[in-house]
Amino acid sequence: MLELTTPVQYVKGIGPKLAEILAAKGITTVGDLLNHLPFRYEDRLNPRGIAELRAGEMATVIGEVRNSGLFRTRRMPIFQLTVGQGRSRLKCLWFNATYLQDKFKPGQLIALYGKVEQDSRSGELQIMQPQFEMLGEADGADDKAAVSLEVGRIVPIYESAGQGRVTARWFRRVIRTALDDLTPDLPETIPAAVRERLALVSPREALWNVHWPEAGESFEALQSSRTPAHIRLIFEELFFTELGLELKRRQQKAQTGIAFKLDDRVRQAIKKILPFHPTPAQKKVLKEIADDMQQPHPMRRLLQGDVGSGKTIIGFQAAIIAIENGYQVALMAPTEILAQQHYFSARKILENAGYRIVLLTGSLEADRKREIRRHIAQGNAQLIIGTHALLEEKVEFAKPGLVIVDEQHRFGVLQRLKLMKKSGDGGDGRSKTVLTESESETSDKNPAEPDVLVMTATPIPRTLALTLYGDLDLSVLDELPPGRTPIVTRRITDDRSPEVWDFVRKQVAKGHQAYVVYPVIAENEESELKAAIKMYRELSSKVFSDLKVGLLHGRLDSDLKDQVMRMFQKGELQILVATTVIEVGVDVPNATVMVIEHAERFGLAQLHQLRGRIGRGAAKSFCILMTGGKVTEEGERRLDAMVRTNDGFQIAELDLELRGPGEFFGTRQAGMPNFRVANLIRDRQLLELAKREAAAVVAGPNSEVTQIEISRALVAMRTRWQHTYGLVEVG
Numbered sequence: 001m002l003e004l005t006t007p008v009q010y011v012k013g014i015g016p017k018l019a020e021i022l023a024a025k026g027i028t029t030v031g032d033l034l035n036h037l038p039f040r041y042e043d044r045l046n047p048r049g050i051a052e053l054r055a056g057e058m059a060t061v062i063g064e065v066r067n068s069g070l071f072r073t074r075r076m077p078i079f080q081l082t083v084g085q086g087r088s089r090l091k092c093l094w095f096n097a098t099y100l101q102d103k104f105k106p107g108q109l110i111a112l113y114g115k116v117e118q119d120s121r122s123g124e125l126q127i128m129q130p131q132f133e134m135l136g137e138a139d140g141a142d143d144k145a146a147v148s149l150e151v152g153r154i155v156p157i158y159e160s161a162g163q164g165r166v167t168a169r170w171f172r173r174v175i176r177t178a179l180d181d182l183t184p185d186l187p188e189t190i191p192a193a194v195r196e197r198l199a200l201v202s203p204r205e206a207l208w209n210v211h212w213p214e215a216g217e218s219f220e221a222l223q224s225s226r227t228p229a230h231i232r233l234i235f236e237e238l239f240f241t242e243l244g245l246e247l248k249r250r251q252q253k254a255q256t257g258i259a260f261k262l263d264d265r266v267r268q269a270i271k272k273i274l275p276f277h278p279t280p281a282q283k284k285v286l287k288e289i290a291d292d293m294q295q296p297h298p299m300r301r302l303l304q305g306d307v308g309s310g311k312t313i314i315g316f317q318a319a320i321i322a323i324e325n326g327y328q329v330a331l332m333a334p335t336e337i338l339a340q341q342h343y344f345s346a347r348k349i350l351e352n353a354g355y356r357i358v359l360l361t362g363s364l365e366a367d368r369k370r371e372i373r374r375h376i377a378q379g380n381a382q383l384i385i386g387t388h389a390l391l392e393e394k395v396e397f398a399k400p401g402l403v404i405v406d407e408q409h410r411f412g413v414l415q416r417l418k419l420m421k422k423s424g425d426g427g428d429g430r431s432k433t434v435l436t437e438s439e440s441e442t443s444d445k446n447p448a449e450p451d452v453l454v455m456t457a458t459p460i461p462r463t464l465a466l467t468l469y470g471d472l473d474l475s476v477l478d479e480l481p482p483g484r485t486p487i488v489t490r491r492i493t494d495d496r497s498p499e500v501w502d503f504v505r506k507q508v509a510k511g512h513q514a515y516v517v518y519p520v521i522a523e524n525e526e527s528e529l530k531a532a533i534k535m536y537r538e539l540s541s542k543v544f545s546d547l548k549v550g551l552l553h554g555r556l557d558s559d560l561k562d563q564v565m566r567m568f569q570k571g572e573l574q575i576l577v578a579t580t581v582i583e584v585g586v587d588v589p590n591a592t593v594m595v596i597e598h599a600e601r602f603g604l605a606q607l608h609q610l611r612g613r614i615g616r617g618a619a620k621s622f623c624i625l626m627t628g629g630k631v632t633e634e635g636e637r638r639l640d641a642m643v644r645t646n647d648g649f650q651i652a653e654l655d656l657e658l659r660g661p662g663e664f665f666g667t668r669q670a671g672m673p674n675f676r677v678a679n680l681i682r683d684r685q686l687l688e689l690a691k692r693e694a695a696a697v698v699a700g701p702n703s704e705v706t707q708i709e710i711s712r713a714l715v716a717m718r719t720r721w722q723h724t725y726g727l728v729e730v731g
Helices: 015-023 030-034 144-147 168-181 193-198 202-213 220-223 230-252 265-271 278-292 311-323 336-353 366-378 413-425 462-468 496-509 522-543 558-569 605-612 633-643 648-659 684-698 707-725
Strands: 040-043 058-072 077-085 090-095 109-118 126-129 133-136 152-158 300-305 328-332 357-360 383-386 401-404 450-456 473-477 490-492 514-518 551-552 574-580 591-596 622-627
Touching: 040 126, 040 220, 058 633, 090 109, 126 490, 133 168, 133 605, 152 168, 152 311, 168 202, 193 230, 202 220, 230 684, 230 707, 278 300, 278 311, 278 473, 300 311, 300 401, 300 622, 311 328, 311 336, 336 357, 336 383, 336 558, 357 366, 366 591, 383 591, 401 648, 450 514, 462 684, 490 633, 496 514, 496 591, 496 622, 522 551, 522 574, 551 558, 591 605, 605 622, 605 633, 605 648, 622 633, 633 648, 684 707
Parallel strands: 090 126, 300 450, 300 473, 328 383, 328 401, 357 383, 401 450, 490 622, 514 574, 514 591, 551 574, 591 622
Antiparallel strands: 040 152, 058 077, 058 109, 077 090, 109 126, 109 133
């Protein structure tokens, strides 16, 4: 009998060679194979008659091959296939499909799936580019057995593994074999009370029915993954993910932290630096952070807020709490420009109050770096702002109390963990924490962990925050400071660029400044960079020859970047031509116009981040999205969303929907769970449910959940968490 942990090569019909192909898809065990779920189903119980078909519908048709052939047009070769049912015929077309010309033989039985369309010339119905499957070809297996899995029932359709034999039909047969040989004693790891409350079917029943639905199963429920079998498997995956995250949260609460004091002296120090009256949202968030920092366990909090909502000032207020208690604060930013921006802001807001601030970046000269590291190690520097340079082994903190990580998604989870660990032990395993008499119970063997505040201007949908940052408490800044006016966003084709440049000129004439942004695409960075430089030359020498135009891109050396940015901030440049290097951290309240060229090439979150560089003052601001050429359907949805709303959380939800969880941040996020059956967009309600149930289980044994059930669930969680979901230590 097969167990879920049995290596997949021992399933009949697989073997070592095919096991290697499956391993590339993450299928190494029988459990992995059985969790390779159908991505859709075909109703072959009552296949559609060709005569019943209507244009515009998706349909499955089973028919006989009548004839086929390849004909060539000026543009491309087209393969045409005609299938029949009695006297009825249906035409199918594939473009550039020369590989199909020897595939079909008259008389073969074939299943086709696709969108039915009407030929504009002949009026006949046809299917363009249908998916197809030969029926009755058993590849050496019994013909009747093969056909029985493909005709006269609801049939599962699987993604192939991209290798000749490993097709949807092949998956059907080996999965059926694995289920037939699977041990009847599958362990039940979800506590009984949870199963009963949610009416979950058994794991064996779920696996059978998700692959081989009963005849009476709702076809709509199958296609939307809402059958009892789907719900059981999805909930189980989400439950064990949330169980692991909940356990980590509990463990963090048990660690030794720093109980910061928040007395009148500290409160006065915080009020002293405020440049404006805080919003209700800022007051609420600061209270959440301050309450956390007073606890005897380490704070682990995510602060997310839309662009311009005032996260930085909240970060500085948290820093004051730590500094006024005699501790050091590290603030890590992903780019030198953003680190420098924070440094200048910190000096402007904090230096007059007597706080000692240093900047440590990779581009500093060696002597300067050594001097700054010495100040950090001796405790002279109170607020240390930097880039990845803070992670270097040579950097040692005298008395670390708070770590602030800005734009977290640009680092990857492991770097956050490294900075936290470094802060606790100076990076070499020996505690650098200086102990006072009142802290004598904290030993070098168990040094107090610093608090951690993670900040991001990328609004994260709740479903993603519950998984990616599930170990962190969440604070949200959901309102803008007073005086900010909503940004007006318009889209326009680039053939109307003279109108755009005229509008920019009028804004500059009113004393405002403007950005003109060009995309940098990694695969083709050189040519795109030249486009920005080329447009800078054209704009500065022809269109705006009488104005002061600057250029900023990632290839400039740090000093030159700094110089250009300072000139723009001081108003010495009226127009800044830039690449996405300005996406985060550039704060110029006088900039009221942003023109984004080739806007259709940008991701939605990136467009929103760029737009956030304007609208930072009281004057009305304008974002102009210029497009060139044909825009894809997805591109249209992105641009429409930008025009429709300034709400970063609405935009984030749509971005998650368009790109999927794994690519939400542009590149796959380190520590993102690699779900096999769950989908964070589709399964939001089940995720919330799984979180509640996991929290109740971790809370401890009660009348409903026994200690044995908790232990069994935790063992299953650890196995699945490490093997399947790819989660790493996140704090």
